[in-house]
Amino acid sequence: MNRNTVVWVVVFGLGAAGLAWRAAGTGMGSQYVRAIEVHAASKTGQQFTWTRYDDAFPKDRGQPDVALSTPRTLGVWVAALMTLGAFSFLFGDNPLFKLTQAIVIGTSAGFAVCVGFWSTVVPMLMGRLHPEFVRSWAAPGMPPDQQTEWIALVPLALCLMLLWRLAPWGGWISRWPLAFFIGLTAGLRLVTFFKADFVDQVANTILPLAVMADGRFDPWATLKNLAVLAAVLATLAYFLFSVEHAGAMGRAARLGICVLMITFGASFSLTVMGRISMLAARLQFLFDDWLWLIDPLNRRTGL
Amino acid sequence: MIPGWLKNLDRRWIFLLMFLAVSLPQLFGVSFPERPSRKVLDVFDAIDGLAEGSRVLMAFDFDPASEGELSPMASAFTRHCCEKKLKLYFMTLWERGPPMVQKALDIIASEHPSMTYGTDFVNLGFKPGLEGVIRNAFSNLHVDFKTDQAGNSLHDIALTRELKSLREMDLLICIGSGSPGPKEWVQYGAAPNAMRMVAGVTGVQAPQLLPYVPRQLVGLLAAIKSAAEYEQALIDRYPQLARVDQAKEGLRRMGPQLVAHVLMVLLIVSGNLVYFLGGQSGDAP
Amino acid sequence: MQRAAPLMIAVTTGFVMILAYFVPAMNDWGDMATNWFNILAAAALVLGGGNLLKMNLQQIAARSAGWGYAAVMLVSFLATVGLGLAKVGVHPPVNFPDAPWAGDYIQEGSALGWIYEYLINPVTATMFSMLAFFVASAAFRAFRAKNLEAGLLLGTAVIVLLGRTYAGVFLTGWLPESLGWLRFNRLTELIMDVCTTPGTRAITIGIALGVVASSLKILLGMDRPYLGSDEA
Known part of the structure; x- marks a missing residue:
């Protein structure tokens, strides 16, 4: 073990011991929640009950409805360690930083997929092609007058063609949605940039x-x-x-x-x-x- | 004349100095007084001059990467609009933006419990499509927005039932850190529709937005300094906010900000002294 | 067909958007096209995820350098997608309690909300904040007032850095009102009004002309980036 490694091992050891001592003494990082019973009735009159947990301050931990939250406490510790993992790049590229980076890239991409699916694919695509199904399952609040819009097959086809990029052959298929994307952006930007960033800027200078x-x-x-x-x-x-x-x-x-x-x-x-x-x-x-x-x-x- | 160790200073010492400059003022609670500048008051007055019940769009186009810089602004705007009893329409064009909006909703829930979802404020949620969403929202809101973030039909929500497009807003407020953000809201919303708009942006983005002030943008808050001044303006106008610790986030941040800025100036000056007085080495960042 | 159809699509869509701006009767066409664009943007998010999956699987299969990190990335991705699409931990909305799949996908307390709050949020914010360290290092080691231009840049930087905090007031607040414009905070405003705004305005005008020119080239079929670099 070279001198540098020994120094780092000692630093990490002391840091971990200090954290353990402080955590045991103060409960640092602990997150508290207030349990709130939610009662709701469906349109058919059926009653539903579940518990929602709102954030509570540590100073309120003696109150009867306030309790320690294991997932949120664990979350704060994970977030802190991930933060330190990212900061570790200040000392050069290292396995801890690479691990942190891999986790975040993976979760961010997964998050984007979920958001794209729930915010757009379900209400704007599936909801137009099969409103009854979507209303019965994921979006009961969809307008009741929403009818099937067969024109939505066009964006569906474009979406499938775009996803074809992942296939090992037929790469040209994805050019259609890309052309649509680029053409629309060009048309949109031509007018708006000319108005807001050219004409208006010239006017602002007069x-x-x-x-x-x-x-x-x-x-x-x-x-x-x-x-x-x-x-x-x-x-x-x-x-x-x-x-x-x-x-x-x-x-x-x-x-x-x-x-x-x-x-x-x-x-x-x-x-x-x-x-x-x-x-x-x-x-x-x-x-x-x-x-x-x-x-x-x-x-x-x-x- | 210049010692060798200074010429070849390990950058980790500079990292340590920066860490201390930002952390020590926080640990000791150092803060400094702020006085709202004319430019910040222009933004403040744009909101303060609205009549009770005016419709305001709150576009939160940022994510955790710039939350530290923009969150105090977003919170200050939210508090101001609530004090003025304005009707708020929240939305975001960033997929990681919904939790930013949620934080504003949490402020409303905790500090203004009398405000009701649907009649006083609504969360239109996230929509992908960059500037395309803005373009359509000003043409016909209901093309892209069928439901709110919670899945309720816009026809069942009082604030959106009669709303045809964002042209019916009395003021656009956009807090953003990139694209799509305030620039796109100006290009596709405020400029072509001749609407009043104010924005809050990161320091990086501020110069891009300056050319739009004051015609396309009534005012602009740039970086944490403007946020702190806005908070002070808010406290001056609504003294009860002085008792709300959360309403002074930007003001608190100005402590570490000052020390770190002074450190930056010292680093620039000392770096040049080392360069000019001690031969020309150590140029690599 | 492989070349003509994309060209037709790009040109038609672009002109529809321009006409929709000027001809109110065509506005609905613009709305519809933009709506498709927005749906396609959501598909692009899914495509991004799919691409990540494909690349990492290839890296793991080839056992190439860093495949362990690729595996971690893959597991993180799949776990997030699984938990997010299944809406684990999401409660139904109060007005539709019998629709368990209707709750907000990023509700507080949900698995996706936890991942966002405690994994994505801290690291993304930290990555950007780390630039404060690197910019400080650069300030000491690379910013040199070697000539007039560099001197102007550094001088402005110093004034604005001080003028945007209380340090400016502390250092120059004592100046009499007749020299008030020399106070760092006022000097900063002057720099912003007289140099930064016009400088950025000129850049904005230049960019606008560039965007208009490149958009025209696309709409006239002279530039076809959607065909790929080797086939345009």
Whole structure:
């Protein structure tokens, strides 16, 4: 065993011992639920009862209807370990990170399949082709006047053709739905991008070059509008590659580069800001929900 | 002049510094005061100026990846709309978005128990189809939406029974972190239909949305800073929210945010000092 | 047929969408086509899952490097699909208690909800948050003010980083009102208004023209990406 491995074994050992000690002493990571009896009657009058579990605060654990939730407590521990597994990439690629990655890719893809099936395939495809069946089984709330729409066979056929991509032969079959997809996107985007991102943006740049406020000339606002106009034109000049960037055009393009650099500098800062807030949220989960080191929401006051 | 260890500093030391910069303020509960800026107040006023009972679309187009950044905004918007007694229509275009919407519904259930599902708010759920869903929702909502997230017919829900399309909304609110998100809601919803819209976005996406302000977008909240300012504006207007710990998530986050930003500035400055004063090595990130 | 039919489909669909925008009488056609598009998008989610299954099965069968992780991925995928499609742990809706399959598929307390909350959510969020570490490392080791452009980028970054927190107020709040625009928080707003917005606007205009041009090429049959790179 080399020195590095020994160090890591010691670190992990101490960490695990510390966690075990803290978990035994404080119950950290424990999740509590409040059991709520749900009573419901069907349209035929038949009575149904089941129990729903709502989140409860650990400080309420002495109350009679509040109990420790094993699945949710286990979930917090799993989530914490998965978080640490993902963070382990900071020390380089390692088996723990690869395992975490494999689990998440698998579950995410599975999740997407379930969502696609229940949110769209059932109500929008099956529900149109066989409304009675879907109403009796998965969507009793479907409109009662929903009739069979045979036109829905077209998207069904397109879906099956798309899924044909998985077959070892006949790859050309999936080109039909792909062509539909691309054609529709092209038609849709042509108009909307032209309107919102070209016409409207040109309109947004047409600003008063001498701003009057309360009957008086406003030099700051005027200067600002002039700067905005100059910055847009200069940046566009930089992107105009069909004209040589020399003379006035070259100077405009140079100014455009400067505007772009400032834009990217601001974008960089905003990106950093976003990443830090995400990191803060993850650490808050570890410190609050799992380790019980902080309690910003006063969920454990008095424990 | 510059010590060798600094020139070839192991990046794990920088990771450790970043970890400490974000974790210590959280552990010690450090926070700083915020004052709402004009741009945040533009968004605030767009909602605050709506009459009671106005219809508002709440599009939550984000997932856990950006939840840390956008959740405080989404919660603040929800609280504001509830205080104003607006009619809320929730939906998402992201397959991992429904739990984000659920968190807003949980806020309504716990802080505004008098609001009733179906008459005060409705969850239209997730629909795949990217901008196609937006396009159809503004043309005819019932083409893509037959039921709500819970499977109830839209014809049986008071808020949606008479609703033909999203053109009948008084305001569009979109909280998003990518595509489809606020940009698509502007392109396919607000711009072609000349509707009022405000958005809350991640820092990464904010520059993309800036050109739409103020004509296509009445206002824009960018990153956690704007969320914190919005929370402060909300507390200033509705002082009872000062007692709700959950309503100050963004404000709490500004503590670690400040320390980490200062660290970033120090890293940029010291990196350049090392580069210019100590020869030109250690360029690999 | 293999080449002509997709071309016809793409061109027809594209023009239907354009006409639907301008001709109210054709709006229903646009609605219908978009609805099919949305259904197809759901099928694409299923296709993604199927593709993952296929690739991993191939990797496991070939015992290629990392096949163990492929097996873990496969088990995770199949377990999620099984639990999610079977709606394990889902209660029926209160207004339809006799329809056990009608409950919300991602209900709190359901198996799919658990997987989302405790597996997908934490790792996805952590993956993105880790960029904070890498960007900090890059700030120290790679961001150099070697020329004017790089200096502008870094200078702006520093001002905005400080201006977007209370540090900006702390450092420059003492400046008199006559120099108020130099306060980091106001300077940040000025940068956003006078540089970032116009800079991004110019990029947006450029992208819009690019999208319009590429869409036109598709609609006129000059660009046929759906045929694959070797057959277009």
